[in-house]
Amino acid sequence: MILVSLDKASDLETSVRKMIDKLNITTDVYILDDNKRMNEWIPAIDAEWSGAIPATVFYKNNKKVLFVEGQMTKEELKKAIEKHKQ
Amino acid sequence: MKKNNSIFTLILALFITACNQSHSETNSTQESQENLVIEAQKAGYAVGDEATDFSLLNIDNKRVSLSDYADAKGYIVTFTCNHCPYAVAYESRIMDLDKKYTPLGYPVIAISPNDPVIVPEDGMEEMKKLAITKGYTFPYLLDDKQEIYPQYGATKTPHIFILNKEKGKNIVKYIGAIDNNYADKDDVTERYVEDAVDALLAGNAITTTTTKAIGCSIKDKRSKK
Incomplete structure (x- = not known):
């Protein structure tokens, strides 16, 4: 399983890290921060x-x-x- | 990537941390989610459809309908809410849209679609507080029966539907995002909603009539979407 956070990259060390620790997440977590091209990659995923x-x-x-x-x-x-x- | 996960199945889960605060897992005996999602997406408006009017309670305890705005040329119907980080990021931009386009005949009508039982932060009292704190100049309505957002086909917050009054009907002209950068309004390069309303005002065809952007799924006790 791969987890993809759609938080802002600037939130990595704050809210994202906090969530990973709180939930004891051991799988890989990525941040997808390509905001300006959402209209391209959202339909590309599905x-x-x-x-x-x-x-x-x-x-x-x-x-x-x-x-x-x-x-x-x-x-x-x-x-x-x-x-x-x- | 861990080896054992990649052998036959890879699960890609997309989420935002702040949205998970209100996450409540419920047991369900419904059919597969696959079917639910497909049905949910088939419902709702496409560009060119006639949009329904409604009568929803505003933060001032009065009911608001589209037909109350006799002089409006159309509407910027905005499904948004208190709690979602994407909605929060757009609060001031929604206010700017209303200030710019109400005088031109396209007022913002904001509707909160979430069930406050699932998301207490999105209850009427909390909506009132936010509207007062921010100084909202537009109605901020609660879709308390959760009957309006499915008719429009809103799936997330924020989710914009631009309507144009044509021969007494409210016709959907644009569905999607406000612009192309929720995180940084100073780095926006596509202003979808402004471009669409400007095109309507100029009598031109809208170039981009639908867009997709990330938003928090609407929280509904019936479908736990």
Whole structure:
């Protein structure tokens, strides 16, 4: 899993770091701070994505298999992973 | 990237830290999120559609409808809220839009779409406080039944719908972001909303009629979007 924060890069050491520590996040976290080209990279990630976050993209063998806009419950997340595993 | 994650499935999760404060995980027996999202996105307006009027409670305890503005040429309907960092970043720019375009016939009508049960910061009392502190010159309405934002197809805050009055109907002319840089208003190079309203005022076609930008998903107890 890769987490992509859409916070400002200037918030990395403050709010982003705080969240990583608070939630004990051990996976890689990136900051996507390419503000001025949102209108280009949002549709590039998924054509259906309106830009609302959170959003989750599932890839299998380098191919996108599922895109979800909005919050997912733990159960929904598990289900999505199980469905696309193997 | 950790090796074991990359073998068959890679999950890319996009989020903002401040939005997670109000995150409440709820159990749901609904069908797969995939279907929910597709349905949600199919609903709502496209450019050229007629937009519905509404009667929503304002921060001054009075109800506001589009039809109250008899002299308006159109409206800058802005779905926004108190808590979302992207909405906060745009507060002063929304005020500027209202100051610039109300005299020209395109007032800002702000609507908060979130369920205050999920996001207490977006409740009416908190909205009143923010509007007074900031000196909002436009109505700041609560979509208390959460019936208006789905009709428009708003999915996030901020989310702008520019309407133009044509033969007594309010026609959607633009859907999307205010500009192309939420983080730094001094480094904006595309002013989508201003360009669109200026085009309407000049009687020209709008060059960019839809844009996408990051915003906080609208918090709705029914769909927990």
